[in-house]
Amino acid sequence: MSKIGYDDTPFLPNAPYRVHDGTRPQPPVVTPGAYGEPPSDAVVLFDGKDLSGWVSARDGGEAKWKVENGYMEVVPGTGDIETKEHFGDCQLHVEWMASVEATGESQGRSNSGVFLMGRYEIQVLDCYHNPTYPDGTTAAIYGQYPPLVNACRPPGEWQTYDIIWEAPRFDGETLVKPAYVTVLFNGIVVHHRTELIGPTTHRAILPYQPHPPTGPLRLQDHGDPVRFRNIWYRPLKGYDE
Ligand code: MG
Numbered sequence: 001m002s003k004i005g006y007d008d009t010p011f012l013p014n015a016p017y018r019v020h021d022g023t024r025p026q027p028p029v030v031t032p033g034a035y036g037e038p039p040s041d042a043v044v045l046f047d048g049k050d051l052s053g054w055v056s057a058r059d060g061g062e063a064k065w066k067v068e069n070g071y072m073e074v075v076p077g078t079g080d081i082e083t084k085e086h087f088g089d090c091q092l093h094v095e096w097m098a099s100v101e102a103t104g105e106s107q108g109r110s111n112s113g114v115f116l117m118g119r120y121e122i123q124v125l126d127c128y129h130n131p132t133y134p135d136g137t138t139a140a141i142y143g144q145y146p147p148l149v150n151a152c153r154p155p156g157e158w159q160t161y162d163i164i165w166e167a168p169r170f171d172g173e174t175l176v177k178p179a180y181v182t183v184l185f186n187g188i189v190v191h192h193r194t195e196l197i198g199p200t201t202h203r204a205i206l207p208y209q210p211h212p213p214t215g216p217l218r219l220q221d222h223g224d225p226v227r228f229r230n231i232w233y234r235p236l237k238g239y240d241e
Contacts, residue, residue: 038093042232045083045217046072057082057118057218065221071097071229074112074221082118082216088167089236092116092217093160097227098126100156104224106132110155111222113142116165117215121200122183124226128152139185142200147183147190158229159186164236168196170210178208 005022017024031040038044045053048070054063057080064078098110110126121142125132127150134146139161153159164182168175183191198206219228 036230038230038232039234042093042234043085043087044232045085046228046231048229051081053084054081055084056080057216071227073225073227074219076221076223076225079221080115080218081221082115082218084216086212086214086216087233087235088117088165088214090163090165090233091236092163092165092233093230094163094228095158095160095230096124097158097229098128098155099225102126102128102130102155105130107136108224110224110226111220112224112226112228113218113220113222114161114163115200115218115220116163116179116181117167117211118218119199119211119215120179120181120196121220122161122163122181124220126152126155128154139183139190141181141183141191141194141196143202143205144197144200145191145194147185148192149188149190151185151188151190153186161185162187164193166193166236167213167215168208169213170208173210175208175210 003022006020009019011018033039050067051063051065051072056063063081065075065081066073094114102109109130112124113121114124115121123136123138123140123142125138127138135143137146138152139147162184166180168179169177179196180193181191182193198208
């Protein structure tokens with residue numbers, strides 16, 4: 001291979017390389033997934049077959065949601081479930097579907113949730129022609145920030161969340177960096193590196209509480225039979241360093 005790059009260009013201010021430096025490490029090769037498939041370096045959390053990677057968030061026992069036809073479905077009353085895998089900074093992909101039977105209104109229509117590190121909820125809700133309080137609408141950072149737009153598809157259609165998560169950092173009891181999240185809902189940016197106030201909750205504001213640098217992905221049983229499929233993440237190593 002002929003020589004690539006240049007060795008007579010200025011050094012960059014933030015890296016030990018020159019502009020167009022041919023010795024700079026090549027980005028690792030990742031094979032993008034075929035449509036609807038994870039990329040080659042993804043950690044698959046749910047592949048549509050079983051809940052072997054999941055436990056009950058209530059007691060750590062068996063996850064009792066239903067699995068069929070390549071998706072999992074909330075079994076109301078069995079409680080939230082969470083991954084055995086714990087992780088921090090990541091790119092997360094989740095697909096979900098609201099029940100075709102659009103019953104209920106406001107927070108009562110296909111409510112669920114994607115909880116990063118088990119604490120920080122991106123709301124799952126059917127807000128297709130279903131108004132609710134804006135900081136609790138679909139893809140809201142629950143109780144903190146409405147999404148920039150309502151990009152809901154009708155119930156019965158699969159919808160996607162692509163989330164870039166920067167975990168908060170603690171030094172002992174002290175918060176040294178808050179959490180930041182970017183969310184694309186059905187391919188549309190609805191949060192752009194938004195700083196979280198703290199953990200999410202209902203009707204209250206919670207301060208950050210120190211927690212480990214990794215945590216599970218938790219999915220919410222809010223009493224509605226919401227479906228999920230094709231859940232994977234890619235750790236963002238060195239994202240903060
Ligand atoms: Mg919810």
